[in-house]
Structures are given as C-alpha cells and as structure tokens.
Amino acid sequence: xxEALAGLTVRGRAFLAAGxxxxxxxxxxxxxxxxxxxxxxxxxxxxxxxxxxxxxxxLALVRTVTPQLVAAGQPARVSxxxxxxxxxxxxxxxxxxxVPYVLGTRPRFVVEGIGxxxxxxxxxxxxxxVRGRFEIGPMSVRVTDPFGLVELGRTFRTTVPLIxxxxxxxxxxxxxxxxxxxxGDNRPRAFATGSAEDVTVREYRQGDDLRRVHWxxxxxxxxxxxxxxxxxxxxRATLVLxxxxxxxxxxxxxxxxxxxxxxxASIAVHLSxxxxxxxxxxxxxxxxxxxxxxxxxxxxxxxxxxxxxxxxQAIQQPxxxxxxxxxGAHGGxxxxxxxxxxxxxxxxxxRMQHQAGSALAIALDVDAWLGAPAGEGATRxxxxxxxxxxxxxxRDRLDAVWQELGHTSSHSSRGATRPASEATA
Numbered sequence: 225x226x227e228a229l230a231g232l233t234v235r236g237r238a239f240l241a242a243g244x245x246x247x248x249x250x251x252x253x254x255x256x257x258x259x260x261x262x263x264x265x266x267x268x269x270x271x272x273x274x275x276x277x278x279x280x281x282x283l284a285l286v287r288t289v290t291p292q293l294v295a296a297g298q299p300a301r302v303s304x305x306x307x308x309x310x311x312x313x314x315x316x317x318x319x320x321x322x323v324p325y326v327l328g329t330r331p332r333f334v335v336e337g338i339g340x341x342x343x344x345x346x347x348x349x350x351x352x353x354v355r356g357r358f359e360i361g362p363m364s365v366r367v368t369d370p371f372g373l374v375e376l377g378r379t380f381r382t383t384v385p386l387i388x389x390x391x392x393x394x395x396x397x398x399x400x401x402x403x404x405x406x407x408g409d410n411r412p413r414a415f416a417t418g419s420a421e422d423v424t425v426r427e428y429r430q431g432d433d434l435r436r437v438h439w440x441x442x443x444x445x446x447x448x449x450x451x452x453x454x455x456x457x458x459x460r461a462t463l464v465l466x467x468x469x470x471x472x473x474x475x476x477x478x479x480x481x482x483x484x485x486x487x488x489a490s491i492a493v494h495l496s497x498x499x500x501x502x503x504x505x506x507x508x509x510x511x512x513x514x515x516x517x518x519x520x521x522x523x524x525x526x527x528x529x530x531x532x533x534x535x536x537q538a539i540q541q542p543x544x545x546x547x548x549x550x551x552g553a554h555g556g557x558x559x560x561x562x563x564x565x566x567x568x569x570x571x572x573x574x575r576m577q578h579q580a581g582s583a584l585a586i587a588l589d590v591d592a593w594l595g596a597p598a599g600e601g602a603t604r605x606x607x608x609x610x611x612x613x614x615x616x617x618x619r620d621r622l623d624a625v626w627q628e629l630g631h632t633s634s635h636s637s638r639g640a641t642r643p644a645s646e647a648t649a
Contacts, residue, residue: 236269236373243267269373276367276374282309283317285363287384293527296391299351302360302384306335308342318366318375323350324358327386352388354477355485355534359383389530390482390489393622397498398630400557400582425449461500463492463529464560464576468507469538471563473593480593480618481538484561487586487622491559492529494626500557504532509545544572549579560585560611565602570609577610584629585613592617 232240243266250258286305294300304321319333327350335344352358361383368375425438428448441449465488472481488504495502504511511532558580565573565587577583587602606613614629616622 232269232273233368233372233375235371236272239265239269239373243269268371272369272371272373276369276376283307283365283378284309285380285382287321287361287363287382289360289384289386292385293387293389293530295389296355297351297353299349300386301347301349302331303345303347304363305345306343308338308340316368316370318368319346320364320366321348321360322362322364323360324352326352326354326356327358327360350386355388355390355482357531357535358386358388360386387531387534389534390486392486392490392493395490395494395623395626396630398626400584425451459500460556461495461502462505462556462558462580463488463495463502464505464558464562465533465536466507466544466560466562467536467538468541468544468563470542471565471590472538472588473564473590478593478618480563480588480590483593483616483618484563484588485533485536487616488561489530489533490622491561491586491626492533493526495557495559496526496529502529504529505548506536507539507541507544510548543568546572546575549575556581558583562587562602562606564588564590565605570605573606573609573611583611585611586616586625586629587613589615589617 243262243264246258246262246265248262250256250262284307288303288305290301290303292300302321302323304319306319317335317338319335321331323330331348333346350360361380363380365378365380366375367378425441426449428437428442428450433450436450438449438451465484467481467484472479472484474480476482492502492504558576560576560583562585585606587606589600589602600615603613603615612629612632614625614632616625
C-alpha cells in the first residue's frame with residue numbers, strides 16, 4: 225500500500241487535495257452534501273492505490289534481435305515476447321524499451337486486457353549509422369489504473385547486445401602474393417629414407433578413427449599406424465590497422481579513422497571470401513578474438529573479424545606494437561591500412577615488410593581530412609621500405625583505390641619471375 229501511495233500520479237494527488245479541501249470546506253460551511261462529494265473524491269485514489277498495490281502481477285519477457293550482427297546503415301528488428309505468468313489480471317501496461325540514442329527513439333507500447341495466461345508479441349526496428357556494440361534494454365514497465373490515478377514502475381534487468389559492423393565495399397579481384405600453408409595432416413615432408421607408403425601414414429593418436437588404421441604399415445613397424453587426412457591448403461593473411469590517435473584526423477563518422485576501419489573491414493571480407501585465413505593486428509598488437517588462422521572454413525567466419533573491427537577505437541599510443549612480429553616470421557600476405565606515419569615508424573615498417581611474403585598497404589592522406597592539399601608522404605615512405613602502397617583520400621572510392629593497388633602490384637612484379645606461391649584474390 226505504501227508503494228502504491230508513492231505511485232500516485234499528479235491526477236491522483238490532485239484528487240486527494242480536492243477531497244481534503246472539500247471535506248474541510250463542508251465542515252466549515254456545514255454542508256453535508258459537499259461532505260459526501262469530498263469523501264468520494266478522497267476515497268477514490270486511495271481505493272485505486274489499494275487495488276493496484278494488491279495486484280501482484282508476474283510478467284515474463286523474452287527479447288531477441290535479428291540479426292545480432294548488422295552492418296552500419298542496415299536495420300535490425302527487435303522482437304519482444306511478453307507473457308503473464310500470474311493468475312490475477314492486470315491493468316493497463318505502459319512499456320518502454322531502453323535503447324541507445326544512436327539506434328533511434330525509445331519505443332513505447334500500451335497493452336491492456338491482460339488476463340491469466342496472456343501472451344503477446346511486439347516488435348520494432350532499430351538502425352545505426354555508427355559502428356559499435358550496443359546494449360538494448362532493459363525494459364521499463366508501468367502499471368496504471370483506468371482512471372490514471374496510480375502508476376507503478378518495474379524494470380526488467382535483461383539486455384541483448386547488438387553489434388553494428390563497419391560499412392564494407394565489394395572489392396575487385398587483384399593479384400595478391402602469399403605463402404600457402406597446409407591445414408591438414410598431409411603436409412609436404414622430406415624423408416631421407418623410406419618408401420612412399422611412409423609419407424601417407426602416421427602413428428596412431430588417441431581419438432583417431434580405427435577405420436583409418438593402415439594394417440600393412442602397422443604390421444611392418446610393430447605399432448598402429450593410420451592414414452593421413454587429406455585437407456585443403458589455405459593461405460594466410462595479416463591485416464594491420466593503424467588506430468593510433470596521432471595518426472588520424474577528423475571527428476566522428478567523417479574522421480580518417482572511420483575510413484580506415486571501413487577499408488580494413490572491406491579487405492577482411494574480401495580476403496576471407498577468397499580463402500585466406502585472416503588475422504587482425506592493431507596498434508596494440510594481435511587481436512586473439514579475431515584470429516582466423518585456426519579456422520578451416522574462413523569464408524563462413526568473417527564474423528569475429530567484423531566484431532573486432534566494430535569496437536576498434538583510437539588509442540593514445542605513439543608507436544605501433546611489434547610483439548606479434550617477435551613470434552617469428554610467418555610469411556604470407558600482409559595488407560595494412562595506415563594513417564599518418566612518422567620517422568619513428570620506419571623501422572617497424574621495414575620489419576613488417578621483411579617478414580611478409582607480400583606487403584601491400586593503403587595509406588590514408590590524413591591531412592586531406594582537414595582540407596589541406598593532398599600529399600603522398602606516407603605512400604612515399606612505404607615505397608622506400610619495400611611496400612606496394614597507394615594513397616586514399618576522403619573523396620576516393622575504395623574499390624578504385626584497391627584496383628589501383630592491384631596495378632601497382634602487377635607493375636612491381638613485371639620482369640620478375642612470378643613465385644609459385646602467388647595467388648589471385
């Protein structure tokens with residue numbers, strides 16, 4: 225009852241004040257008819273508060289977001305499944321779902337006629353032009369009476385995440401270099417002695433299927449041997465994104481950082497669809513959550529890469545992290561998206577190019593984001609370190625720049641013998 229009295233609306237408090245005033249005036253003026261009116265007006269909000277406070281409603285909510293991973297600018301639908309698990313009917317419900325302001329206005333619903341076993345589903349649409357991870361919820365529920373005298377509030381605690389990935393652009397096929405590595409058991413091995421049979425079998429391991437046991441080799445060697453699995457070969461690529469604050473210009477979605485993230489996302493999708501296992505490296509180093517080198521079917525696993533790029537933010541760090549290079553030379557293809565580069569970055573660029581089988585880069589002309597004349601300082605510095613690089617300005621189309629990078633790669637390799645490991649993406 226105390227909670228219900230605290231939930232009196234402005235109308236309910238006005239009724240109380242009017243009832244008390246009418247009763248006092250009736251006593252002073254000795255008007256019995258006015259007393260009855262004052263008591264009625266006074267009792268009505270109190271009776272309503274008692275009825276609403278006595279009603280113990282039990283509501284259940286199931287919220288789903290489809291899809292949970294959506295590109296910037298694309299809509300997603302939020303579905304709400306409400307049910308009354310209590311036995312007593314409820315009054316009018318006012319529902320309000322809390323969503324971040326970048327997803328749109330807060331949706332509000334009015335639901336009435338709620339009885340025992342009542343169920344209802346409602347949905348609404350959200351859309352964001354800004355990438356990131358957003359929490360949808362919790363939902364606020366307000367119970368009111370038909371007269372609008374009392375209003376009680378409840379809040380569901382559950383939330384559902386929505387990940388808005390960067391915008392991507394379909395990129396054309398260009399010649400790319402990269403070392404191909406096997407992902408299965410049947411990798412090339414050199415044997416000084418032994419027959420060809422030894423190349424196709426290996427020792428038995430716990431969990432191997434007994435149907436793969438090679439009995440002839442097992443009898444000859446005196447231990448269980450199994451046939452090696454044939455698995456497809458796979459090319460590896462490292463995607464480097466320079467997200468240092470000092471390397472970018474501009475604010476919000478019109479900044480050079482957002483252009484760099486969008487370019488990196490487009491390249492990640494392009495390489496994954498062409499069979500590359502892609503790992504993401506930022507200025508802080510390798511992102512383990514987005515490392516797809518261990519995945520066999522990379523064409524279906526671009527989600528971790530896009531999720532990692534959705535939450536990339538500018539960081540206060542003067543130098544690019546080189547911890548991922550200290551693990552040893554991995555070879556393969558390295559594609560980098562750089563912002564502004566300084567003299568202190570040249571040793572890192574040299575090491576990255578030295579350890580890569582093929583090094584390609586898109587250098588953002590960050591000064592152009594501030595309206596300054598276009599320059600090619602970063603592109604020239606990358607070229608001096610052995611990179612194949614092209615500039616990207618705020619008005620340039622990414623697919624055209626990517627095509628130009630392919631022409632640069634072709635011209636750079638003209639007159640040289642094309643390595644057997646080179647692939648076309």
